[in-house]
Amino acid sequence: MVYQISKLQFSYDSGFTLFVDEFLMQNSIVGITGPSGSGKTTFLLNLAFLYTGKWESFKFMGKEIDVDDLSSLRKRVTYVPQHPILFRRTVFENIAYPLKVRRFSHEQIRKKVYSIAENFRIQDLLNKKAWQISGGQAKRVCLARGFVFEPDVVLLDEPTSDLDEDSGKLIEQFILDVSSRTSIVVVSHDKQQLCRLCSNILYMEKGRLLHTL
Amino acid sequence: MSEIFEISIRSIYVNCTAILISTFVAVPLALIVDFFGFRSKRFVILLFQTLTGIPPVLVGLLVYLLFSRKGPLGNLGLLFTSTAMILAQILIAIPIIFSICYSHFSKIDEKLRVIMKTLGATGFQQMMGVFRESSVGVVNAILTAFGRIVGEVGAVMIVGGNIAGRTRILTTSIVLYTNMGRFDDAIMAGAVLLMIAFSVNVLITVFSDSMEKKKWYTR
Amino acid sequence: MxxxxxxxxxxxxxxxxxxxxxxxxxxxxxxxxxxxxxxxxxxxxxxxxxxxxxxxxxxxxxxxxxxxxxxxxxxxxxxxxxxxxxxxxxxxxxxxxNDFVIVGPDDKTVPSVRTVQEFFDYIYENKLSFVSRADESGTHKKEKQIWKSLNKVPSGAWYIQTGQDMARTLMIADEKRAFTLTDRSTFLALKNKLNMKIFFEGDPQLLNIxxxxxxxxxxxxxxxxxxxxxxxxxxxxxxxxxxxxxxxxxxxxxxxxxxxxx
Structure with a gap:
């Protein structure tokens, strides 16, 4: 079990409340859909240990999580937002960032960055500055940055929005390819895409997670 | 001629040492205040912002009273030394560097902080990330502070005493030359002062440009 | 480091x-x-x-x-x-x-007087512009002493207080076409840069010891x-x-x- 959560509750100051009665996730791809403002992104941020609410039980990889040590949990999970956000550095440095903070050697960083860049067809962009590339390219750079350090779980928020059809197909194929060793949660408005990617699709509405679609 | 050379060297030494130390104190401080949330945070920021407007002469007077032989640190014998001038300039520069740096750090997109966290950066690495993202702002802060202290005369006059061969720097010598009716020398010293300020600006601009272009990897 | x-x-x-x-x-x-x-x-x-x-x-x-x-x-x-x-x-x-002297704009004329008190009195009565250092320096103290001996308190737009040192006070006096009390040596050092001349000197009270x-x-x-x-x-x-x-x-x-x- 990757996630085993019961009665998770998280509230914003504005009053919006996320409530998840039960969420179980095996090594697989899980899809989440639902209308805008239903709390999908908030749920992802909770799964990424970036937001912490209250819960009855919150197990990650079979162990109850320790709220005082979220940083070590964050090392194993990553969240890729819908709208790409990059450092004001080169594309290479952006993708290398998670490896650099994990103190990989320069040689390893180079190898990993080049290999993932090929997967996302951005190898020609590596020397460009973050602000010199298009939105769709930035999106692929963000995805590559999320996958490059091979985290246990990747949480994808609308992974193929802003992308043309070819790139979308490329990303979908990549997700399917890595799903054998990486657990993935995909939030998407595109139900057909979710059907192509995953067997298990959840539906969110008004801050609640519903298991039926 | 050798007099003005000697004064210029001392000016550069005093200003650069002061700015170096201030930078090493104020920039990390701004990063820490920016990173951690604590109760008196707003007060600390307000305090530093207020201190940026403090008249340098007042700083000079405080440092004088501190180092005066009858003062609390009188035994160090630092009054009328370049060390005292450096300290006064540090006290002038720190609030400026802190405030400008902090305003740049706090403007960093919250989403970028989330990205750094989720990509596994530790607290220190997040601070370094914020620092790198606003490096232009930091350079700007240092330049502003440098500009302020390089032309400052009131504080260094009080704590340094404008002693020939010991604590006379360009700004205090300009005052002296003017009083002595040696206007040519005063203008000469002013020109050197401008040249120093100009070359420091050029140096830092070139440096920050090359930092921007530097690639630590090769194809 | x-x-x-x-x-x-x-x-x-x-x-x-x-x-x-x-x-x-x-x-x-x-x-x-x-x-x-x-x-x-x-x-x-x-x-x-x-x-x-x-x-x-x-x-x-x-x-x-x-x-x-x-x-x-x-x-x-x-x-x-x-x-x-x-x-x-x-x-x-x-x-x-050395001695203090009273200097002023070189195009002005004043009647000749015998004592410094008479000169100060002339300035006071005619409200001629006068620049004071007002900085507790020796020169300022001498000036205050003279006003005190006259029992007069200078004030008004004609009495300009600079709070600056002698050289800058002289330059201000030059700019404002005003009179001022100065020590002779500073005045001599700056004389070539100023359009001013000595109007009164030689009173033993103006000795600067x-x-x-x-x-x-x-x-x-x-x-x-x-x-x-x-x-x-x-x-x-x-x-x-x-x-x-x-x-x-x-x-x-x-x-x-x-x-x-x-």
């Missing part, structure tokens, strides 16, 4: 080892260059390292009270006597003088009492006195001795 700390420590060490002699002097003497001229001879003969800090007389006396200077060269006899009475100084030697004061060594262990005494010895040396009386800016001698060297 290590290097920096090292340099700082080294400087600290230097400051602590070489006990320097700090002379706080009135700016009017320092600006003539006399002290910078005498300094190397004193250092060579007595082996002390002399640091000269030029400030107003009020500040110099304050330095003395706080034991920040070892010896003072000042020109405000009344304050000096008070300073001595309060026990801040152990030795006071008056040794040279300079004295050396040795600060009371019981104030602080760090005071360089020996050095201060050596400096007094050096100044009172006939050879030095002759140099002082011969010291001039251009054609004009700047200082007169209060006594003839043997």
């Amino acid at each position: 290590k290097k920096l700390v090292f340099v700082l420590l080294l400087m600290l060490a230097c400051v602590c080892v070489a006990k320097q002699l700090i002379l706080a002097t009135t700016t009017s003497v320092y600006n003539t260059g006399l002290l910078d001229f005498l300094k190397p001879q004193f250092e060579k003969r007595y082996g002390h390292s002399l640091s000269i800090v030029a400030v107003g007389t009020g500040m110099a006396l304050e330095y003395g009270k706080r034991a920040d200077a070892d010896i003072l060269l000042v020109h405000s006899p009344e304050d000096e006597l008070l300073f001595m009475k309060e026990g801040h100084g152990v030795l006071r030697v008056s040794f040279m003088y 300079y004295s050396l004061i040795v600060v009371n060594p019981s104030k602080s262990d760090r005071l360089n009492y020996e050095g201060a005494l050596d400096f007094v010895r050096f100044i009172l040396d006939p050879a030095t006195l002759k140099m002082i009386s011969a010291y001039s800016a251009g054609e004009t001698k700047l200082f007169n001795l209060l006594f003839e060297p043997k």
Whole structure:
């Protein structure tokens, strides 16, 4: 079990409340859909240990999580937002960032960055500055940055929005390819895409997670 | 001629040492205040912002009273030394560097902080990330502070005493030359002062440009 | 960083080892260059390292009270006597003088008068622009003393208070086409840059007497009492006195001795 959560509750100051009665996730791809403002992104941020609410039980990889040590949990999970956000550095440095903070050697960083860049067809962009590339390219750079350090779980928020059809197909194929060793949660408005990617699709509405679609 | 050379060297030494130390104190401080949330945070920021407007002469007077032989640190014998001038300039520069740096750090997109966290950066690495993202702002802060202290005369006059061969720097010598009716020398010293300020600006601009272009990897 | 700390420590060490002699002097003497001229001879003969800090007389006396200077060269006899009475100084030697003069815009004309009081009274009654240093310097104290002897309190738009040193006050007076009281040496140094001339001089009340004061060594262990005494010895040396009386800016001698060297 990757996630085993019961009665998770998280509230914003504005009053919006996320409530998840039960969420179980095996090594697989899980899809989440639902209308805008239903709390999908908030749920992802909770799964990424970036937001912490209250819960009855919150197990990650079979162990109850320790709220005082979220940083070590964050090392194993990553969240890729819908709208790409990059450092004001080169594309290479952006993708290398998670490896650099994990103190990989320069040689390893180079190898990993080049290999993932090929997967996302951005190898020609590596020397460009973050602000010199298009939105769709930035999106692929963000995805590559999320996958490059091979985290246990990747949480994808609308992974193929802003992308043309070819790139979308490329990303979908990549997700399917890595799903054998990486657990993935995909939030998407595109139900057909979710059907192509995953067997298990959840539906969110008004801050609640519903298991039926 | 050798007099003005000697004064210029001392000016550069005093200003650069002061700015170096201030930078090493104020920039990390701004990063820490920016990173951690604590109760008196707003007060600390307000305090530093207020201190940026403090008249340098007042700083000079405080440092004088501190180092005066009858003062609390009188035994160090630092009054009328370049060390005292450096300290006064540090006290002038720190609030400026802190405030400008902090305003740049706090403007960093919250989403970028989330990205750094989720990509596994530790607290220190997040601070370094914020620092790198606003490096232009930091350079700007240092330049502003440098500009302020390089032309400052009131504080260094009080704590340094404008002693020939010991604590006379360009700004205090300009005052002296003017009083002595040696206007040519005063203008000469002013020109050197401008040249120093100009070359420091050029140096830092070139440096920050090359930092921007530097690639630590090769194809 | 290590290097920096090292340099700082080294400087600290230097400051602590070489006990320097700090002379706080009135700016009017320092600006003539006399002290910078005498300094190397004193250092060579007595082996002390002399640091000269030029400030107003009020500040110099304050330095003395706080034991920040070892010896003072000042020109405000009344304050000096008070300073001595309060026990801040152990030795006071008056040794040279020059005089104050009243200067003003060179195109103005005023009736000739005999005493400085009459001149000040003329300014007061006619509300002629007058610039005051207003900085508790020796010159300012002299000016206040004259107003006091007249029983008049100057105020109004014609009375301009600068709070600046003598040179800047002279430049302001020049700009404002105003009269001011100045010591002769500063005026002579700046004369070529100003459109001003001397309107009144020669009243014995306008004598400007300079004295050396040795600060009371019981104030602080760090005071360089020996050095201060050596400096007094050096100044009172006939050879030095002759140099002082011969010291001039251009054609004009700047200082007169209060006594003839043997």
